[in-house]
Amino acid sequence: MFSHIMVPVDLSVKDTLTKALDAAADMARLYDARLTLVSVCGGIQAKVSHSIETYSRLLDIFAEELGQGKGIEVSTLTISVPDPSVEVDAKLRQTIDEIGIDLVVIASHQPGWAEYIVASHGGRLAVHAPISVFVVRD
16 A cells, blocks of 8 residues: 655654654554655754764664564655755655655644644644655644
8 A cells, every 4th residue: 555654854853753653653664665754944943963874874873673573674864955945845745756755744733823824834844745644743
């Protein structure tokens, strides 16, 4: 049913991704699909690291730990941009086509008043992506 699953990851909030990562890993195992963690970052990631290279290594370690814990292979892709807050949605959408994703599993939070003004990344991706997007609430 699915052959390549993408999970957008922000390592600064990795503790909030557990349900989405569990769901993605379970589906990857069920469908014998590839699982790729994708992170769009840029500038200085002060909450996580001070360089894109270090951030990318930390994402690799995170993926390796996830894969070992779930018994699957997990790959990573770090996308460097000048301003992630502005470019994350477009870069995630572009990545879907570039690496052949057919399912996105994305973590989300409980909606609040701000979502009436600005849509969440998961919501925006679900509206604009040509594939299935599974939004997992924390």
